[in-house]
Amino acid sequence: MNIQLQILDCDYTLLNGKPIIRIFGKTMKGETVCVFYDKFRPYFYLHTTEDLDSIMFELEKNDLNVEIVDRIIPIGYQEPVKMIKITGKDPSKTPELRAFVKKFGQPYEADVLFKYRFMVDLNLRGMEWIDVKGNFRKTTTVKCKAFEAEEIKPIEILENAPLKYLSVDIECLPLEDRVATPDKDPIIMISLAFSPEHRGMKDVVLVSRLNKKESGVINCSNEKELLEQFYKIVNEFDPDFVIGYNINNFDFPYLIKRMEVLKTKRDFGRSEKNPFTHKMPQKEIPYLSGRIVVDAYDIIKRDPWVKFKRYNLGTIAKEMLGEEKVQMGGPAEIGELWTKNNLEKLISYARKDAELALKLVIQKRLLDKFFQLAKISGLLLQDSFGGQTQRIECMLLHVFRDKKIVMPLKSDAAELRKRNEEREGYGLKGALVLEPRTGLHNSVLVLDYKSLYPSLIKTYNICPTTLLTDNKNIEYIETPFKTKFVTKNIREGILPLLLRKLIDTRVKVKNQMKIESDPEKKRVLNAKQLALKDLSNSMYGFTGYIRSRLYVLDIANTITSYGRETITKTKKMIEENFPVEVLYSDTDSVFIKTNINDLDELKSYGQKISEFVTKQNPGLELQFEKIYKTFLILSKKRYAGWSFETDNGKWKDNVEMKGIETVRRDWCTLTSDIMMEVINTILKEGDVKKAAKQVREVIIKLSKGVVPLEKLSIVKGITKPLEDYDGIQPHVELAKKIIKRDPTRKNIVGERLEFVIVKGNQLLSKRAEDPTFVKEKGLEIDPQYYIENQILPPLERIFDVCGVSSSELMEGMRQQSLMEIFNGQKPKISPEETVLNAFESVVCKNCSFSFRRPTLNGLCPTCNLPLYFSYAGSIGKIIDPSIKL
DNA sequence: GAGGTCCGGGG
DNA sequence: GTGTACGGACCTC
Numbered sequence: 001m002n003i004q005l006q007i008l009d010c011d012y013t014l015l016n017g018k019p020i021i022r023i024f025g026k027t028m029k030g031e032t033v034c035v036f037y038d039k040f041r042p043y044f045y046l047h048t049t050e051d052l053d054s055i056m057f058e059l060e061k062n063d064l065n066v067e068i069v070d071r072i073i074p075i076g077y078q079e080p081v082k083m084i085k086i087t088g089k090d091p092s093k094t095p096e097l098r099a100f101v102k103k104f105g106q107p108y109e110a111d112v113l114f115k116y117r118f119m120v121d122l123n124l125r126g127m128e129w130i131d132v133k134g135n136f137r138k139t140t141t142v143k144c145k146a147f148e149a150e151e152i153k154p155i156e157i158l159e160n161a162p163l164k165y166l167s168v169d170i171e172c173l174p175l176e177d178r179v180a181t182p183d184k185d186p187i188i189m190i191s192l193a194f195s196p197e198h199r200g201m202k203d204v205v206l207v208s209r210l211n212k213k214e215s216g217v218i219n220c221s222n223e224k225e226l227l228e229q230f231y232k233i234v235n236e237f238d239p240d241f242v243i244g245y246n247i248n249n250f251d252f253p254y255l256i257k258r259m260e261v262l263k264t265k266r267d268f269g270r271s272e273k274n275p276f277t278h279k280m281p282q283k284e285i286p287y288l289s290g291r292i293v294v295d296a297y298d299i300i301k302r303d304p305w306v307k308f309k310r311y312n313l314g315t316i317a318k319e320m321l322g323e324e325k326v327q328m329g330g331p332a333e334i335g336e337l338w339t340k341n342n343l344e345k346l347i348s349y350a351r352k353d354a355e356l357a358l359k360l361v362i363q364k365r366l367l368d369k370f371f372q373l374a375k376i377s378g379l380l381l382q383d384s385f386g387g388q389t390q391r392i393e394c395m396l397l398h399v400f401r402d403k404k405i406v407m408p409l410k411s412d413a414a415e416l417r418k419r420n421e422e423r424e425g426y427g428l429k430g431a432l433v434l435e436p437r438t439g440l441h442n443s444v445l446v447l448d449y450k451s452l453y454p455s456l457i458k459t460y461n462i463c464p465t466t467l468l469t470d471n472k473n474i475e476y477i478e479t480p481f482k483t484k485f486v487t488k489n490i491r492e493g494i495l496p497l498l499l500r501k502l503i504d505t506r507v508k509v510k511n512q513m514k515i516e517s518d519p520e521k522k523r524v525l526n527a528k529q530l531a532l533k534d535l536s537n538s539m540y541g542f543t544g545y546i547r548s549r550l551y552v553l554d555i556a557n558t559i560t561s562y563g564r565e566t567i568t569k570t571k572k573m574i575e576e577n578f579p580v581e582v583l584y585s586d587t588d589s590v591f592i593k594t595n596i597n598d599l600d601e602l603k604s605y606g607q608k609i610s611e612f613v614t615k616q617n618p619g620l621e622l623q624f625e626k627i628y629k630t631f632l633i634l635s636k637k638r639y640a641g642w643s644f645e646t647d648n649g650k651w652k653d654n655v656e657m658k659g660i661e662t663v664r665r666d667w668c669t670l671t672s673d674i675m676m677e678v679i680n681t682i683l684k685e686g687d688v689k690k691a692a693k694q695v696r697e698v699i700i701k702l703s704k705g706v707v708p709l710e711k712l713s714i715v716k717g718i719t720k721p722l723e724d725y726d727g728i729q730p731h732v733e734l735a736k737k738i739i740k741r742d743p744t745r746k747n748i749v750g751e752r753l754e755f756v757i758v759k760g761n762q763l764l765s766k767r768a769e770d771p772t773f774v775k776e777k778g779l780e781i782d783p784q785y786y787i788e789n790q791i792l793p794p795l796e797r798i799f800d801v802c803g804v805s806s807s808e809l810m811e812g813m814r815q816q817s818l819m820e821i822f823n824g825q826k827p828k829i830s831p832e833e834t835v836l837n838a839f840e841s842v843v844c845k846n847c848s849f850s851f852r853r854p855t856l857n858g859l860c861p862t863c864n865l866p867l868y869f870s871y872a873g874s875i876g877k878i879i880d881p882s883i884k885l
Numbered sequence: 886g887a888g889g890t891c892c893g894g895g896g
Numbered sequence: 897g898t899g900t901a902c903g904g905a906c907c908t909c
Contacts, residue, residue, distance in 0.1 A: 003903090011897090042898070094898040111898050172896055180896050250895035283901055297894055302903090333895045385900080719892070838895065 002133050003147060005033055006161040007126055008240055009290050009380055010115045011273075012091065013141065019091050020116050022142070023152070024270055024290035025130070025410060026161035032238060032270065034290065035132050037152060040118050042094050043087040045071060045406050048105025055104045059086060064097075071108070072405040074494070075552060076469040077486050080404065083108070098409075101171035102125060108406035112397065119378065120397045122152055128373035128382045129157040142271045146808045158524075160371070166239035167193040167358035170251050171350050173338055176332055182257035188256075188338055190230050191350035193358040197239045203355060205347050206230060217347060227255075227264045234268040241292050241367075245313045245357040248295040252286035269284060273879045291381050294367065296360045299385065317356045318643050320364055326352045332745070368527035369534075376502075376531055388538035393549060395535065399494055405465065419546050419553075428556050432564035434571070436584035436633045438801040440682060441593050444628040444641065445580075445606040448589035449566070449612075450621055451533075453540040454499045456562045457618030461485050463493025464543065464550050481561040483554050495539055505531040550557070563587065570622065573613055580609075585635055591631065599644055599651055602627050629653075630683045633799050634660065642683040655683055661794075670711040671790045673696050688802040692809055695795060702783040702791070709756055709771045712781055717752045730768035731755055739772065757785040 005025030009838060011018045019042065023035040050054055052068060059066050065087040070080040077226035088097055091114035098110040109117075124130060132149045139146040171189040174180040186208065193203040206218045208226040213219070220226040228762070234242075244251045259266040267273065270290025286293045300320075301311050308315060314325045326349040328334065337346045367381075374384040377391040378398055384391065393407075400407055411419065458461065460477055468476050468484040476484045485493070509529045516522045542548050544556030571582045571590060584591040592609070596602045613622045628641035638659035644651050662675040681691040701707050711841060716731035722739075733751045738745060738753075755768040759782045769779060792809075799809050 044898080088898095091898060096898095098898070109898090113900060117898080170896085174896065185896085243893095246894040249893085256896085283903085300892080312896095313894085328896095334896065717892095 001135060002131055002158070003027060003033065004129055004131050004155065005035065006157075007124060007380070008292060009270075009382065010119060010124075011271075011289055012114055012118075012506050013271075014090060014092070015433070017090055019089075019114065021115070022271070022289075022518070023124075024142075024144070026163065026240065028157075028159075028161055030162040030164075032240075032290070033147050034139075034142040034144050034270065035130075035134070035147045035149045035152065036137075036139075037149045040085050040121070041065075041112055042091040043085055043091065044094070044098070044110035044115065045069070046084040046086055046101050046105050047071075047073065047081065047108060047406075048084070050104060052084065056084060058104070059084070059101070062100075064088060070404065072403070072465070072548070074400070074405050074408065075467070075549060076463045077466050077472075077491065083406070108408060111409050112407065115380070115590050116378075116394065116397065119380075120394075120401055122545070123154050123398070125154070125376075125378040126384065127160075127371050128375050129155050131155045142290070143240070156377075162239045164238065165195040165241045165243055165362065166234065166237055167178045167195075167243040167354040167361075168247065169244060169350055169354040169357065170280035171334060171346065172254065174333060174766075178817070180254075180331070182254045183261060187226065187254070187258050188223070189346065189350045190226060191354040192230075192233060193351075193354040194237060194239075194363055195358060198233075203351055203693060204233070205351050206233075207343065207347065209341075211341070211343060213847055214347075216351070223258070224262045224264060225264060227259055230255075231259075231265050231268055238270075239291060240293050241361070242288060243294045243357050243361050245316075245353065245360075246295065246297040247293065247357075248286055248298055249447060252293065252742055253284050256284075256286070287382065292482065294361055295385075296357050299366050299370075300360070308395060313353060313356060316360065321356065321359055323356060323359070325349070325356065365523065365527075367611075368523065369531050372524075372528045373534065375534060376528075377741050388534075388541065389545060389548065391535060392538060392542045395498060396494065396550070399498060403494065405494065410549060411547055411551065418549060423546070423552065426553065428553055428560070429564075430560055431587035432567050432585070433587065433636045434567075434582070434585040435583075436591075436636060436639070437639060438633055438635065440467050440686070440688070441583060441631045441633070442629065442686075443594045443596055443602060444631040445585065445592040445594060445602060445609070446589060446625040446628065447592065447606060447610050447622050448625050450623050451503070451536060452563055452566065452588035453559055454503065455620050456559055457493075457539065458496045458499050458503070458762075460490050460558075460562065461493050461496050462555060462558055462562075463495040464552050464555060466491055466493040466496075467552065467555060479558045479562060480565045481554065481558040483558045485558075493545075498537055499536055502532050502536045504577040506536070566617070566620065570613055572616075574609055575615065577612060578609055583631070586637065589625070591628075591633075599627060599629075603646065630686060632682055632798070632801070634677070634801050638797075640679050640683060655680060660798075666714060666716070666796070668712045668786075668790055670698070670702075670707060670786070671794060673711065674791060675794055675798075678798060682798070682802065688799070690797065690806060691802075692804055695791070695799075695809060698791065699739060699783075699787055702781075705780055705783070706784075707781075708783070709774060712756045712786060713754045713771050715752050716757070718748055722748070730757070730765045733765050734768040734770065757782045783860075833863075 005023070005027055007023055007025050009024040010022065012021050014020070017037075018038065019040065021037040021040055023037070024032070025035065026032055039558050046055075056068075062397055067085045069085045069086075072078065072080045083532045086097070086101065088094060094110060094114075098107050101107055113119075119125065122475070131153045132147060133151040134147055134149040137146050137148045168461050169191045170187050171191075172180045172185050172187045174185050188208050190206040191203065192206070194201060201216065204216055204218060206220060206226050206229050208220050208223045210221050218229055220229055256266060269288035273289045284520050297311060297313075300306075300308075300316060315322045317325060322656065326345065328345075334346065339344065360721050360863050361505075370381060370384045373379070373391060374381045377384065377396070378394045379391060397407055460479065462479075462485055466485045468474070468486055475487045475490055477487060478484050488496070506529050509525050511530065513522055513525045513529065516525060522857055523800065540559055543550055543552050543559075543586045545551065565590065567585055568588070571585055574590065574592060575578065575582055579595075581593045583593050592606075594602065594605060597604055603624060606627070608626050610622040614620070627644040627646055629640040631639065633639040640655065640657045640660055643654050643656045646652070657679065660675075660679070662672045662679070676693045677694055681687055681694060698707075716729075718731065718735050722732060722735055734753055734755050735748050739748060754771055756774055757764065758767050758769045758774060760767045773779075774781070795809070799805070
């Protein structure tokens, strides 16, 4: 008979020293099935320059199955060579075998995980569907139905099987004055949330104490029973996904340790595999066979597109779901509520946390992109949460197999050392970032190359497999880095081929998206195109990543050098053919200053420039990206702009900031507020003087002590016992004071302390105080600290490039009394005498014509009258034009 | 700015 | 499990 399954997980077990592959999957009806397959053996390749026959003889003597095959070595363009394919019996013995055969030559693919060896060979991919021929059979080794396979084939089904999600959150009780440690401190509650409902429940809280009966709560007589109940429910519900918030780093390791301590069953995966964490030097990663562990925290934190100030569940739930956690005054309150048997709040707190983690994953569709990454790359979903390297490796393995190319081993310590040394001497030169013309500018166009590196790889056939290392008489392209690659006519590189497929598919998917009306299907398509984009963009990094299996520094350097050449040429081409100036450029984008004010006109001008450049650059496409009506650039990678982009034909504006942090953990909200205010004034009103005034007003408010304490408090966490801190830090000193004042508050490790700096003669760090304490005692804050450490440092650079020095910004602050500054006016300077130290343009006051650079004789070409420098709305002389030219 | 170190989330 | 985290912020020189 045949069954069809969606692949959730894959591993193997040994039976009589032989491996049996297990594929855990789900049928369209929602049945969990484990497919057993015993016809697959571990193997790898050996390349040697010695006599093949004698080595074969030697290997056969050791009871190994050997065969001579033709394979291509991927680094450097070359023809296939003879290799020995060595087939073993037990995958776990492969490292031994690999070490043994190293004396005969170079092994290939001898460190590919057995499950992936199998999946690649049968062309199977995580979350994809398989059609299996075979029969159901009885087994006790897995907890679901078992199916003995004769034949396994991939099939194309777009839908997902019905999947089940379980969210888990534990609460524990620190017994002593320290963070909860699993070898000593008990778990008091386990909260579970189900999707779909389990026996009519959408959630349940397990409590390790007998208490009054309540719906949605299961009382257990002790912690051991609590763990047993948990085990029972997980197996009954049989989830495909086990979800949590920071579950990888906290809940799971803690649970496992407690189960060990209390000697309860721990195999809550779908097989009886017992230790279900991989022990790694510094970290254990939970792994449940047959299920997928999903840590919402991990996924949200790693999203490169959305950044949050903090990643605790409270902040994330509020920002992403608009929901609040149940308020709890830290671990101390948990202990207190538990001791006083006041469980109502504690239960709702636990219940809410599991619910929030579940909602994040399901409502925010956190898994969509990973489903697609698994389907495209071939990784199991569980492994798709990791880094880019594994994804590329897996994709390459699939293509390499088709093309009879072998995958090199991962680098060992010696190889890594060598690469590190090579890097130091030889280096990997990155992208080109041009020195910007700092200051405030108007009417700036942003054009950029869409996927520059992937396009370059495709266009120039850049790949380890096409790199020409010796002088063969063959058709090739020489790159600006002086490396040579054979042309596509000779052999299409694997990276170019993969990228071509990824990019073409992405175009197709995006077109499908446009005509798709079903929002559900559209969402899946969108996840797919995002996954394709992620994969295309990470291809370049693979050749330059130090632990890469295809580490070829020359290739990484070739790509970046092509990038640098492209952007340099682009700038030149634009400035030579259009009356504009390229203000700044980073990697694949150019910022162009124009004299056009109308948005639509600017856009079509931008398009005209990009078309012009694109025409002269085969394989590459420069695109109009957006307009900055005003653009303030401080330095490389640090700028702000008032952006205008079209959305369905309408202009949408936004104040954007890149590299300028307005929000930082170690800044108080007053700092963030004033930075935002200043940048907005400068960008939207073009009024630097007004912005400076806004700063002076804040300084005056600080001096008068009228700024609310909430705006001045800084938050820092106590992460370790106080005696372990070396230097003196404000929040640590405050912690000491707090304990001195209130000895019952011993458990301060792990708490986040809020503090303000107050006036006094002591060292700064000794003057940190709790805001509530400051209010109670009527203490005064230290304005000098806030001005010098919180207000001025982030603002100085902004005003500096706008031509206002920090002494001007603080003008008179030290000499005059505060009231005088508050009321006083700056002396008036006639426009002709204004001194500027940067300029935007040169203007003629007579005909109002403006130029980008001064004329040679300093006179207006039409009126023959002296020209003036214009900057941020004022006209005047320039202090030292050579600096800014 | 290069290089080294600490830290995150969780209770 | 054919294994051995990671990326960013911060500090120091």
